[in-house]
Amino acid sequence: MALRPLDNALPIAPARPKKQPKVAVSIQKLSDLGVNDENRAPLPPTTSDATIDYIPSENLKALSDPEIKIHRLVEGLESKDWLKVCDSLNNARRFAFYHSTLLLPILEKVMSVLVKAMKNPRSALCKTSIMASSDIFNTFGDKLLESTTSDAFDQMLLQLLLKACQDKRFVCEEADRALKVMVMSMTPVPLLHKLRAYVSHASLRVRAKAAISISHCVSKMGLEEMKEFGLAALVQITAELLNDKLPEAREAARSTVISIYKAFTENEEQKQESWQSFCQSSLPAIHAQAIVKIVPSS
Template sequence: MLHSFCFVPFRRGSDLFMMILSSFVSILYTGVNMSDSALKDLNVAQSGELEKNMDNSVKSCITKPVPIGNICLKKEENAPPTCPDAVTNGCEAGNVDVEYTDSENLTDLPDADASLSTLAARLDSKDWVMTCEALNNVRQLAIYHKEILQEHLESLVPLIVKSVKNPRSAVCKTALMTCADIFKAYGDLLVDSIDPLLVQLFLKASQDKRFVCEAAETALISMTSWITPSALLPKMQPYLKNKNPRIRAKASVCFSKSVPHFGVEGIKEYGLDKLVQIAATQLSDQLPESREAARKLALELQVFYEKFQASSSGEVDSTPDVQSDAESWEAFCQSKLSPLSAQAILRVTTTTKEGVAVGVTSTPKEGVTVGC
């Protein structure tokens, strides 16, 4: 009896304990669910607020284009100067479009003196848009106010070189276009300042970015067209022996393009023997571009030599004897060059000349069909 009496309360106490434990677990589970729900609601609220802020930031960066020289700068009216959410590595992203203006489409500056007074500072600015605008101002001044800009060329050329070296392609190309315009405007006046420009022009003309390469090629063509060979060739000659084969190749091409501007008397004064020696050296260069330029130079020199021989003997208007001219050219090369170099020059010039002669004399007979 005592045992059963004591056991019953124990069972009732155990049931009560289990009920309390079950209630506690239920409350705890309900609290966890409420916490999860509260967190979800909080995350949704924060996400909505973040999206709202981003929408406002994007709207504040919606822009309309405003042309500045050859730079189309997109800027909203009454908007803050920068968009914090659109900045990458300290630079504004996606709010500047660059348009390159050809020289013939450049217009005059409204106030040349005011532009010139701040030109150096703007060329040296860390703001690349301002630098491009300043480079275009240099182009405009070179075209419309040549005399005013001339006094400042010596101090401006290093800043233009700095822009050519700029890693941002827009600045580099605008600077190369500036080089082309100042070469045309000032010609030989730039010879004393051209040394730092040459190596950069040769490098940019041989790089992989096509639009930069084309701008550099245009600048080099302008240089060889507007600077006299007697002033330019001594500046380019050291680059024909540069360690960089691409620089040698571009220098060789420019050298061969500049020589024809000499004329017969100019070549005679400069020294035909020196030019033939340079052509012979470049014929053995490792790059095909350099060898092709040397081949063209050798042919030009042969033509000049034959014209000079004809004029000196009073036979300008008569048809010279091809064989005697070939022998005199051969004798000249052998007297001025080493045997191997003379052989290389004669191989190039004689083969080309014979090919032309064969093409002229082999006239098809009447009634015979040539080709396909």
């Protein structure tokens, strides 16, 4: 006989789903997601980085329709797309080489973008901006001080000194080249006035890079130019660098002393005063002694 269901029977509850086991998910840091950290080794190039072409200056080609493209240059430099900024920086280099009169009116704006790009942690953008600064130095030379504000030049000089101190070798080497081009393309005296500010910089490495640029600058100068800057001031700067902690700064200072000494002793009028007497009259005794030891007394 079939059993009848009970009218008061409770409904059977559905089975509760089992809890899913928790899975640990690793979270990548920003520095692991394609952004280079200046204090770490450079990351391998990404697909985007690999598309950057570092064009040597001698391989740059002139632009077609430069009068039209100059109006688009600033827009490209201010783009939020870093690849477009790199392309615009290379165009700025082309303008510097082949159409410099068109670039001159917006030169300060271009320098501002260069400084911003040098601060960018993306190495490709940083290197491209440094290469652009070399070409701008090479083309405009002293006009950079005549056609732009002092602050614009100072900011670019500071960034080049900082980048020359980096651990990223290819950025550091590019900045060193740019500083050499700067020295070769500009009149020594006004440039020395700019460089002397970094002799007392808080960073040892910045001081060393500034000392090297000062040495290159002084090697181009004759005695009259040294006197225009201030011969006593020049040996005082050099004496300060001779006591620096980094050997690169001290070696650059010794090279500077030799350049000053050669200019001093080759001048017929200056021979009436001995090199040793000049150093003793311009420096404290202990510093004068350190300077005189570098080269034989005249």
